[in-house]
Amino acid sequence: MTAAVRSKAAPRTGVDWFLTFMRVGLSFFFISGVIMFVLQQIDPQNPIAQVFNPDATGLTADQFEGLIISGLSQGAMYGLIALGYSMVYGVLGFINFAHGEVFMVGAMTGMITSNKLEEAGLWEDAFFVSLVFIILVAIVCSTATAVIMERVAYRPLRGSPRLIPLITSIGVSFLIQNISIVLLGPGAKAYPSLPDWLSQKRTVLFLEVEGTKLMVILVAAISMAGLWYLVERTKTGRAMRAVAEDKEIASLMGIDVNRTIVTTFAVGGAMAGVAGILWGILFRSVIHTTGFLPGIKAFSAAVVGGIGNLGGAMAGGLTLGSAESLAPLMVLEPWGINGVSQLRDAVAFLVLIFVLLVRPTGLFGERLSAEDRA
Amino acid sequence: MSAPMATNETLPARAALDQEWRKVVNHGLLLALVLVFVSLANMPVSLDSRMIIEPMLSMGYLSLLWIPVVMGFIVSSEKVLEGIAYHAKGAREVLAGGLVGLIGGLGLSLLVVLIDNFDLRDPLVNWSPALLDLLQFGNGIGFGVIIWPVLGFGLGVFGGALHIFTAMTRTIVGWVLGAVLGIAVFETVIIDLLTERLPFEFITDWFYFIRGGLSQQGAVTAALIGGGLGYLRVLAQRGVVPTPVQDYKQLVGPERTRANTIIIITCGVATAILPLLLGRITNELLANVGLFVLLALGLNIVVGLAGILDLGYVAFFAVGGYATAILTSPNRGDSWPDWVPQSHWFAALIVVILLAILTGLFIGAPVIRMRGDYLAIVTLGFGEIIRLLFLSDWLGGYTGGAQGVTNIPGVDLGFVEIKGTDPRAIFYLVAVFCAIAIYVSWRLEKSRLGRAWMAIREDESVAEAMGINTVNVKLMAFVVGAVLASFSGAIFAAKVGSIFPTSFIILVSIVILVVVIVGGMGNIVGVIAGAAVLIGVLGGPKQPGLLAEFSEFKLLIYGALLIFMMLKRPEGLVPNVRRTRELHQEEFLQDAWLRSQVDADEQDGAPSGEVAPA
Incomplete structure (x- = not known):
């Protein structure tokens, strides 16, 4: 389906030329931005670095480090959410647009539970127990949301034209956001403050890392390892992989396809729930639209890593998180664009478009199910 | 039991x-x-x-x-x-x-x-x-x-x-409830219509309580009217009374064309006269509905005819709005060079059309070969990028950033100026553009291009094998949709007088999508009905509807409605015949199979009605 393959057989049309132009242009934009940035880091007075942005100062090592760490911690969350997109895509071949909302449900339940715990005085005193508790509650709620979603909205539509479940999932996303508004109110809600010993900086190897971000990365890594074990080493995981490969054959082999699909949604939901708590801990604020942008970005991460590929989803998440954190300063600022922090979200979409234009199968290759290959 | x-x-x-x-x-x-x-x-x-x-x-x-x-x-x-x-x-x-x-x-x-x-x-x-x-x-x-x-x-x-209940009772009960509810919900419109210019206060006094709501005698009257209409409906079903709709459906050839002409002329005359009888609030409502009809007709071409799920449709609306604002307002960003003139609305409209075509091509070209679901999210990304760019400090000198562009003048027609403060004039302007959009959609649907779109919607590979240049044809859908949306944006700018990036959030795209889907994908009448019902009664993303009290819940209802329609009636309220067949292909096949079984059994002498379910 890619233009690159097609152009060998068919004559190049105007659209092909335009796409080539876009590919080359975007690559040039990214690469020369980075080159200018590097030159600037070497010598701020370098004439090439000053072409577009005369008063640039470059970044200090501390700033750079901080950007990478925050990029990675956000990327770890994107990766966790992206797993849900990727797994559902692998099994059903459709993008569950409402997955970002599952993540939002996790963050919301975490907010409610942690505030209740704080009222009871447990949050500061027994932080780790409380944390494990809110993660468990969030996992339960997110999993329930994902499973109900599948049962009510997607199962009846299995086998209908491709557009239909996609539009339904947009409706589901819209509905969950608005349920949150009418039940919990439209304003942003805060998580209780974290204990001081957690949020202070500490040195790991040679990097100075904020304790919170370190914890986010650690929890994400543990969840990812758990998921990997589930998918690659257990019977359930083998069933999931079999269903992703070919539903009919899998059912002939004695696999309960419906149950496996539900399990997939549940596991994806659980990962999103964990990510929701991490989001709450990192940003300490949650609102009904919390799920929207991270959801879209996590989808982008899944595409960047190659959709249907679980390791790719995590790697894509980390790539996208770092790109989003670094690119405004490394690529846009050398081009003389001001107010770059406002364009963070635009960068994430730009990366998605770029990857789809240049390598639609993602950086780490796509694991396609049989229906897609046909 | x-x-x-x-x-x-x-x-x-x-x-x-x-x-x-x-x-x-x-x-x-x-x-x-x-x-x-x-x-x-x-x-x-x-x-x-x-x-x-x-x-x-x-x-x-x-x-x-x-x-x-x-x-x-x-x-x-x-x-x-x-x-x-x-x-x-x-x-x-x-x-x-x-x-x-x-x-x-x-x-x-x-x-x-x-x-x-x-x-x-x-x-x-x-x-x-x-x-x-x-x-x-x-x-x-x-x-x-x-x-x-x-x-x-x-x-x-x-x-x-x-x-x-018998079918007759059920129909009558339905009509009674519908009439009471309808007359209550449309209170504002009915009062406005009957008392603003016409001397029918005695009717509204009979029906309505002073502080809103039906009075008791009004409710009884409404129930009687509903019951009477329901009874007529039952008689019509039994063939006692002639049914105009059935008669119309049986018309063919030139007679049908004549009937169509009469219907269109009636609708046109009604559209021209109605606003004169109505007051400010209702005209404002009609103008909002008109703007969304225009947007929905454009999206109907993209989603309904060509089957491309474009979630960044609001981008074209934004381009139309911003281009008009910048070209007509004296209060635009300061970074514009002098050679960009402050022009008349119609001159700006030409630029808007050109820009819309360019944006359509620019957004369409990269996504046109993607799978449907990728396309949806990438277009959504484009819609968001365009909004973020309008909002950013980087382009703030041109677009005004978060402050937007203000002081947008109305449309000067020479003999009269259409100002945003006069909803009646704005409604006429919208109506003219809606008429153009309806004509274009109607002609396109019957044209070679329209048939190509529908072929792509059904099966892209087959369409390509039939010799359709799918890339160009899909791009055309994008461009036509973009131009219609930009018209709506241009009128929107003149109507509200000042535009901000917050008017162009993704929510708008989704609301338009809901309108198209609830009304009926690929059906012009359906799309207009969808816009009238949803935007008129419940309200748009920011515009209040007839049930202003619903503003907290309208988005909730939109979401639920979208899921419900997809699950139960994906073809919409006013379905397009061909689209219905595509969406229910399996059921049609199953029905055909069952019918053949029944026929076979009847030939064998077995009584019908005892066929086991498939």
Whole structure:
């Protein structure tokens, strides 16, 4: 389906030329931005670095480090959410647009539970127990949301034209956001403050890392390892992989396809729930639209890593998180664009478009199910 | 208990009974959940101020009361496939409905007790004494606990009883309820229409209470009117009275063309005269509906005809709005060089069209070869990028950033100036552009290009094999949709006088999508009806509708409606014939197969109506 393959057989049309132009242009934009940035880091007075942005100062090592760490911690969350997109895509071949909302449900339940715990005085005193508790509650709620979603909205539509479940999932996303508004109110809600010993900086190897971000990365890594074990080493995981490969054959082999699909949604939901708590801990604020942008970005991460590929989803998440954190300063600022922090979200979409234009199968290759290959 | 259900005959009696009970309990619990949700969403309290029948029924109570009826009906309805006998309904169905209502009512009683004893106001903002008071009908807690199961049972019985009514009774009941509700909901429009210019105060005085809502004699009259119309409808179904719609459908050739012409001229004349009779608020409403009709007609070409799910459709609306604003307003960003003139609206419109075409090509070209789901998200990304760019400091010198562009002048026609403050003039402007859009859509649908779009929608590979240049054809859909949306943007800019990036959020795209889908993908009449019903009654993303009290809930309703339509009626309210066949291909095939089985059995001498389900 890619233009690159097609152009060998068919004559190049105007659209092909335009796409080539876009590919080359975007690559040039990214690469020369980075080159200018590097030159600037070497010598701020370098004439090439000053072409577009005369008063640039470059970044200090501390700033750079901080950007990478925050990029990675956000990327770890994107990766966790992206797993849900990727797994559902692998099994059903459709993008569950409402997955970002599952993540939002996790963050919301975490907010409610942690505030209740704080009222009871447990949050500061027994932080780790409380944390494990809110993660468990969030996992339960997110999993329930994902499973109900599948049962009510997607199962009846299995086998209908491709557009239909996609539009339904947009409706589901819209509905969950608005349920949150009418039940919990439209304003942003805060998580209780974290204990001081957690949020202070500490040195790991040679990097100075904020304790919170370190914890986010650690929890994400543990969840990812758990998921990997589930998918690659257990019977359930083998069933999931079999269903992703070919539903009919899998059912002939004695696999309960419906149950496996539900399990997939549940596991994806659980990962999103964990990510929701991490989001709450990192940003300490949650609102009904919390799920929207991270959801879209996590989808982008899944595409960047190659959709249907679980390791790719995590790697894509980390790539996208770092790109989003670094690119405004490394690529846009050398081009003389001001107010770059406002364009963070635009960068994430730009990366998605770029990857789809240049390598639609993602950086780490796509694991396609049989229906897609046909 | 009456005869067992046809499908249960093979089951042992005990299992069949268990199944029935489980069905009742499940539906009852679902009903309880829905009722509690609606209460906690604060619908009863915030809609309580809107009266339907003064002083008996407010929209707040109605938001709770209709649900048990529907659930009581659903619990004993069954899918009847072609060739299977519909089993007789009786007391069992009524009882089932009543029990479902009873369980639902018990759910609300539980809620009343809980609100009375616990305070969960922290996470649930609507856990309030006001809600408790409303659920108790202003009486004590005991009354609140007892009344809901009784009410639920009664309403559930009514819902279940709808099954045992004859078709005639059902139709008439439906019409009566519809007439009362319709006359109550359209209160503003009806009063405006009858009293603004016309001297019919005596009618509205008869129907409506001074502070809103139907008066009691008005409700009775409305019910009588509804009943009369319903009876006429029944007679028409029996062929006693002629039915214009049926007659119209049977027309062919030149006669049909003549009928169409008459209908179009009538609609045109009505559109021209109606605003003159209406006041400000209603004209404003009509202008908003018109803007969304324009947007929806454009998206209808992209989604409905070509089958491309474009979620960044608001981008074109934004381009139209911003281009018009920048070219006509004296108050645009300061970074513009002098050679960009401050021009007339129509001159700006030409630039807007060119820009829309360019944007359509620019956004369309990269996404056109992607799979449908990738395309949806990438277009959504483009829509967001365009909004973020308009908002950013980087382009702030051109677009005004968060402050937007203000002081946009109206449209100067020489003899008269159409200003945003005059909704009637704006409505005429919108109507002209809608007429153009309708004509274009109608001609395109019948053209070679339109057939190519529909072929791509059905199967892209096959369409390509048939020699359609899919890339160019899909790009054309993008461009045509973009131009229509940019018209809407240009009028929007002149109407509101100042535009900000917040007017162009993704929500707008989704609301337009809901309008197109609810109305009927690929059907012009459907899309217009969808916009009129949704935007006119419930309201747009920022525009209030007729039910202004609903503004908190309209997006919730849109979301639910989108899912419901996709699950139950993907072809929309006013379906396009061909689209319906595509969406229900399997059912059509199954029906055909069943029919052939029935025919075969009849030839074998077996009585029809006892064919086993597939």
